[in-house]
Amino acid sequence: MSVLSTLRDPRLRPVVSAGVTLGLSVGLFAVSFGVAAVAAGASTAQACAMSLLVFTGASQFSAVSVIAGGGSVGSALSGSLLLAARNGVYGLAMSSRLQGRLATRLIAAQLTIDESTAMSAAQDDPDAQRVAFWVTGVSLYVFWNLGTLIGALAGSAIDPKTFGLDAAVPAAFVAMLWPQLRTLRGRLAALLGAGICLVTIPFVPIGLPVLAAALAILVGVPMGDPALDAVHDGVTT
Amino acid sequence: MSWTLVLALAAGAYLFKVLGVVIIGDRTLPPVLDRCLALIPAALIASIIVKDTFSTGQHLGIDARVAGVGAAVFAAWRKAPMIVIIVVGAGVTAALRAL
Numbered sequence: 485m486s487v488l489s490t491l492r493d494p495r496l497r498p499v500v501s502a503g504v505t506l507g508l509s510v511g512l513f514a515v516s517f518g519v520a521a522v523a524a525g526a527s528t529a530q531a532c533a534m535s536l537l538v539f540t541g542a543s544q545f546s547a548v549s550v551i552a553g554g555g556s557v558g559s560a561l562s563g564s565l566l567l568a569a570r571n572g573v574y575g576l577a578m579s580s581r582l583q584g585r586l587a588t589r590l591i592a593a594q595l596t597i598d599e600s601t602a603m604s605a606a607q608d609d610p611d612a613q614r615v616a617f618w619v620t621g622v623s624l625y626v627f628w629n630l631g632t633l634i635g636a637l638a639g640s641a642i643d644p645k646t647f648g649l650d651a652a653v654p655a656a657f658v659a660m661l662w663p664q665l666r667t668l669r670g671r672l673a674a675l676l677g678a679g680i681c682l683v684t685i686p687f688v689p690i691g692l693p694v695l696a697a698a699l700a701i702l703v704g705v706p707m708g709d710p711a712l713d714a715v716h717d718g719v720t721t
Numbered sequence: 722m723s724w725t726l727v728l729a730l731a732a733g734a735y736l737f738k739v740l741g742v743v744i745i746g747d748r749t750l751p752p753v754l755d756r757c758l759a760l761i762p763a764a765l766i767a768s769i770i771v772k773d774t775f776s777t778g779q780h781l782g783i784d785a786r787v788a789g790v791g792a793a794v795f796a797a798w799r800k801a802p803m804i805v806i807i808v809v810g811a812g813v814t815a816a817l818r819a820l
Contacts, residue, residue, distance in 0.1 A: 509802060509803060509804055510803075512804045513803055513804060513807065516807050516811075521722070524722060525722050526722040526727075527722075530722055530724065530727050533727050533728075533731070534727050534730070534731070537727070537728075537731030537734075537735070538727075538730050538731045538734045539734070540734050542762065542765075542766060543730065543734055544730075545769075546765070546769055547726060547730055548722075549769055549772070549773055551722050551726070553772070553773075553776070553777075553778065554778055557723055557725060557726045557729075560726055561726060561729055561730060561733070563765065563769075564730050564733075564734075565730070565733045565734070565737075566761055566765060567761065567762065567765055567766075568730075568733060568734040568737050568738075569737050569758060569761060570758060570759070570761055570762055571734070571737050571738045571741065572737040572738065572740045572741040572758075573741060573750075573755070573758050573759065574741060575737075575738055575739070575740065575741015575742035575743075576741045576749070576750065577741075578741070578742060579741065579742050579743070582742060586743070589742055589743050590739065590743065592742055593735070593738040593739045593741070593742040593743060594735060594738060596738045596741065596742055645818070646815065646818070646819075647811060647815050648785070648786075648789055648810070648811035648812060648813070648814030648815030648816075648818065649811055650773075650786065650814070651773075651774075651785070651786045651789035651790055651793075651810045651811050651813075651814035652807050652810060652811040653773055654769070654770045654773035654774050654786070654790045654793070654810065655789065655790060655793035655806055655807045655809065655810020655811060656803070656806075656807050656810075657766050657769050657770045657773070658770060658790065658793045658794055658797050658806055658810065659793070659797055659803040659806040659807065660762070660766055660803075661762075661763065661766045661767055661770065661797075662797045664762050664763035664766065665763070669756070669760065670760065670763045671763075673760040673763040673764045673767075674763040674764065674766070674767035675767070676764065677763065677764030677765060677766075677767045677768040678767040678768055678770070678771045680768065681767075681768035681769075681771045681772055682771050682775065682781070685772065685775075685776050685779060685781055686779055686780070686781060687779075690778060690779060693768065693772060694765060694768045694769055694772060697764050697765060697767070697768030698761065698764055698765060699764075700760065700763075700764035700768075701757045701758070701760040701761055701764050702757065703760055703764075704753065704756035704757035704758075704759065704760045705753055705756070705757065707752075707753075713756075
């Protein structure tokens with residue numbers, strides 16, 4: 485089935501519109517990234533290059549947050565790359581659904597992020613999974629970059645603190661954290677990570693507390709009881 | 722911000738994506754590694770929230786941001802969409818500063 489005829493398939497219409505809607509809301513989120521990046525000292529070109537090339541929200545926000553706090557390039561980079569590592573795991577899950585030429589797979593790789601993986605995983609048949617991945621991925625890519633440009637242009641015209649935009653970054657992270665708290669293991673890792681960070685902030689160089697918090701992933705080591713990994717939908721966004 | 726950071730992050734982030742989709746492909750990771758990697762976002766994101774809410778450089782303190790982020794947590798708990806959570810966080814912080 486060609487891409488176009490697949491897109492016109494009425495059974496897939498809900499998937500296509502969900503992907504585009506998600507892209508729009510993420511575009512608004514990108515506006516806050518653009519503003520935050522410029523407030524942290526990035527030029528408009530740098531903010532846009534980040535969204536075009538890096539294209540993974542949590543890593544971009546994390547780099548901006550460390551730089552804004554006065555951290556080094558090394559600590560900004562390592563924290564961001566740790567967050568980017570999860571896209572590799574998504575790629576593992578997606579690779580069987582993204583068969584095709586190498587060039588297609590290389591493009592698919594850039595679009596493999598939280599939202600495209602989640603939308604695809606939510607579909608039942610392979611056609612819908614493929615369509616959901618591509619529609620969501622392309623829609624997010626377009627809106628994420630458009631939003632970043634708007635935010636970066638607006639950001640250089642205002643004082644971010646007056647509008648509480650320094651709190652917009654942690655608020656954005658609150659939104660990103662919420663789906664991670666569905667399992668007991670996720671909640672334990674979040675609590676431990678936050679604790680490690682808070683305790684180490686006064687004593688170690690800026691940027692390192694967030695890296696030290698990565699030790700909290702050791703919560704994943706015990707096999708343990710299924711209750712640890714049971715999903716509580718009451719917590720989902 | 723430096724171009725080194727932008728480009729190194731771009732290269733690293735793409736490498737991870739390609740590693741999953743193209744290089745490792747259908748092979749599976751040991752379950753323990755799988756479980757730990759899945760917890761990276763929870764651990765790191767929670768720590769960034771704490772850092773951005775309570776610290777300025779190496780100093781811990783409480784200011785308008787705490788109320789803003791608290792309001793954002795409330796909005797997330799009430800299942801508000803992402804953009805509402807952000808606007809609430811920034812809005813409450815700005816309102817307190819304007820008082």
